[in-house]
Amino acid sequence: MLEHGIVILYYFFFFFIILFSIGQLALLITFLFNRKKEYHLNKTFELPSLTIQLPVYNERFVIERLLDSVERLNYPKNRLEIQVLDDSTDDTRTIAAKRVEQLKTLGFNIQHIHRSNREGYKAGALQNGLISASSDYLAIFDADFVPYPDFLTDTLTYFTDEQTGMVQTRWGHLNAMQSLLTRAQATGLNNHFIIDQEGRNKGGYFINFNGTAGIWKKECIVDAGGWNSDTLTEDLDLSYRAQIKGWKFNYCPNIIIPAELPDRISAVRTQQFRWTKGGVETSKKLLGKLWKAKLSLAVKLFGSFHLLNNYIYAFVLISALLSVPLMFVKNTSTEFDQLFKWNTIIMTVMLINFLYCFTAILVDKKKFIAALIEVITAFPLALILSLGMSYHNTRAIFQGILGKKTAFIRTPKISESGGINPYLKTPGYKKYTPELLLFLYFLFAACSGIYFKDFGFLIYHVLMFSGFGFVLWSAWSETSEN
Incomplete structure (x- = not known):
């Protein structure tokens, strides 16, 4: 028996x-079947008012590099707003404040928004910034990302119609060859960004915002209910809520922003735990709503596979x-x-x-x-x-x-x-x-x-x-x- x-x-x-x-x-x-599909880019897109949101928490080693890369972005200053959404409890706050003042003297419309509590964590910081953001579009960068100068103008061309609510770009890696650990992570992430994201997007299925290196239409975020902190993957959660409501997402496989891979196993475990647990929380929250929505069976099946893949x-x-x-x-x-x-x-x-x-x-x-x-x-x-x-x-x-x-x-x-x-x-x-x-x-x-x-x-x-x-x-x- x-x-x-x-x-x-x-x-x-x-x-x-x-x-x-x-x-x-x-x-x-x-x-593979949709590999040769091309996006019809909107190259006559008039540059809109845009807010850059930089959610940071205790990032003393990378905050200056991030703000340096933002300074180099080619975008009209009169249409650009920058929010440093700083929840730091260490000297990151001082470093950021000093660099923000320097950028103000250069004519940038930049705010250093510090919260004394981390209520809602990253989702709370983004929602807090959303309330005061004056622009129609919002670009989000985590502290370790280094956008190249033309990132904003290149990415905005992927907003091809009024229903395009978010455009995600591909992650690159600053230190992929540093160790066996970073090489393994880079391979896994490349699988996701090269096959998963492009395959789902060109196949007409749901994709997700990856928490950074993307641009949102503010109207889309508000219409979907804003940033929620009831899961550890606020990006996946908002992505599915927005697409269930009818918003379209686009993915840019040829726009690559390099970022830093964690080079310690303890950091990898922390990151993986958050992604895995948050994915499970999001699947519990949204799987039923996905199947109740008026969507094709294929979209529901691929969406379910996406939400449940952490199991x-x-x-x-x-x-x-x-x-x-x-x-x-x-x-x-x-x-x-x-x-x-x-x-x-x-x-x-x-x-x-x-x-x-x-x-x-x-x-x-x-x-x-x-x-x-x-x-x-x-x-x-x-x-x-x-x-x-x-x-x-x-x-x-x-x-x-x-x-x-x-x-x-x-x-x-x-x-x-x-x-x-x-x-x-x-x-x-x-x-x-x-x-x-x-x-x-x-x-x-x-x-x-x-x-x-x-x-x-x-x-x-x-x-x-x-x-x-x-x-x-x-x-x-x-x-x-x-």
Whole structure:
């Protein structure tokens, strides 16, 4: 009876991994099918009044670089308003205030708006700025982004009609090659910005504002209900509320703004936890509204896949945990021989993910051989990091499902200056105890797989212990540097 229960539970959770992979394949096909579609840009667009919003919190290392890049933007000063939405509790406030005064002397209409509390966190700061913003359009940049001079004029051409409410641009990376950790993150983000965003947008499906490097029409934000702080992903939340109300979004794959990737595993965990938990909170809030809206079935299906994709971490972790006793059942009983032939599906799932990653790299590199060489290292790195984060992100999923409220914890930035980041607390080893236990668990599973000569499960288990080993190694490296 126990054996039957293990088999049923494993295939139940693995079924959702298959569904997720089918969704990925559908999105990849959509991207390839619509790849040659061109946007009809509005090149006669008259430059409107525009407010730049810069939400910052304790960003002493990057605030000056951000304001320097804003100063270099090519836009008429008489149509430009700048808001530094500063919730800082450290000397960032002083640094920002000094730089703001300098920009005022240069003729910029710039305000330093400091809040003594962080009510609503980033969403609260943006909503507070929205109330006093005098412009029709709002560009938003996080502290670590560096927009190039013509960003505003280039992006505004993507507002092609009155119903275009938001235009999102692609993230680039200032430090993608800094370490294995940043390389893995860059690969994952490139998959999202090259395949996900362009595929959904050109296919006629919903996309999301990524929290920065985009321009909103103020009317769209107000009509959708403004910025809400009841989820940790205020950007995804507002995006879906606006599109459900009928607003259109555009994506600019050729407009790239570089930003800083977190170079410490503790910072990556903080960021991933917020994105994962916020995605779950948003799915709980809006999935029902999505299906009640007057939209095509395809839009609802792709939208559901988008809102629910964070749950994959839990399905991966649980199915991996179950696969270890399942391996013993498989190799000590002949009762389920026919069923275990389906384990070839694991390789199919891996192949879909590989093709997804390879396509993104090929589009970026534009050369087949160069893309093939890069994917050989990039794909395993991104996959291993994702698997290594599965426990931490599964915690975020369950907290989101249970409605546990947590603070919006920003991702610490340090610019190119290097050195020790005082915003990062020295990670305690106890925080990584679950990853250590999981590393040992899957190491045992891999050794058992070698004993049984079960190479199907062996690949799975090697990837799992490599993922948790990578997280542990990154944590040790961070600790030794502090």
